[in-house]
Amino acid sequence: MPTFTEIAKATKKKREIKLVGVDMYIITEKGTPKFDDIGAFKCEFISNRGTKVWPGFVSPDLLQVNWYRCRFMATKDVQDADINAFLDALTKKGWWWSAAQKLWTYDGEPGFSKAY
């Protein structure tokens, strides 16, 4: 008899997974970070409490905390080793980060949400 886990897993469609970027969670008291391109990664947007604070319109009343999600997208095909190099470069530039989340596409569909 297959286990329930085996039955459930058998229903899952196999999808092609591709690394396309990384979300960095950065702690800073100096306001919205600014980034030049780092290796093969370009900053696409920065959000605070889920609200996009760069680029585009930001309400002057927007409450912000010291924790920013910074989305970096790859500008070419990348591997896990490129993420390691990126994290090393970011740390050397003095950024303090709490977490990194790799961004993958699944059969070409993003496996990550956009910011509001």
Place this chain on the structure above:
Amino acid sequence: MGTQHVVTMLPGEGTGPEICEAVRLVIDASGVNIKWEYEDIGLDCLEKYGTLLPDKTIQNIAKNKVALKGPTTTPIGTGHKSANVTLRKVFDLYANVRPAKLIPVLKRPWDKIDIINFRENTEDSYAAIEHMVSDEVAQCLKVITWPGSYRIADFAFKWAKANGRKKIYCVHKANIMKMTDGLFLDAFREVAKQHPDIESGDIIVDNCCMQLVRNPAQFDCLVLPNLYGDILTDLCAGLVGGLGFAPGANVGDGCAIFEAVHGSAPKYAGMKKVNPSAVLVSGIMMLRWLKEEAAAARIEKAMFAVLDERKHVTYDVGGTAKTDEYAQAIVDKMHAKA
């Protein structure tokens, strides 16, 4: 005519435009001086602007700082961001104020319900931070911050005090989510210390649901994180007569948007069939926000009278009147009383 207010009107889609026209008819007849500026929002914008919330609309709301919004629909699973959530985020409308009060003519099994819900509107699981962290695991971050939690509690206590309310409870699940809901509860308690004249306490969300259904009269004001607030405000609306009579306001420090909380019922679009009461009572909230108490009270009294007579009411409350006929009956009632 008194002070002119400039208000952004967002008719939305589906039945939204016909509802908003009916509501405008009533509000304009109440004696208040409002200049309406119409802007687009919702599904109908997609083809024209490629977004549910065009920049032009955002700029107009930013200018006027107050808006009345009809219903909109968020497409499920298309990748388009909800216009409602985007509005709350862009303008940092952190307080969702959802009163639930019995309407006398709607027969309900309770003698008294008069609850004001203060739902934190910008954080929690609505921070839009979701990832497929493996090919079989999805993850959504629940983001609760001290400033965000402190701010909604502070807003609620100040609103309660200004409106003569006596008791505020914080709704949470801090026994399980000790970091996130624990932070929300700690911030609430910190604010409560500054308001010893208002009774405060806390209640676990599942118990709160049961208590609301068993004995809603025990509650006065509730402060809730976003997700519990989303669910419990609809529960409270159901207690008093459904979403068709449920007003809502999304308020920030620089802007307020008043809206019905029901959907846009696209299958009834153009039929002038639906009840515009939810947008109308949201409009009444807006008038009070604009310090137009006399106009608000006039409309409320006329609306209750029309509902009580049941001659010109819409199908959902047992009548045959069209949307605009119901609105006209309210206008006639206001004029008859004048």
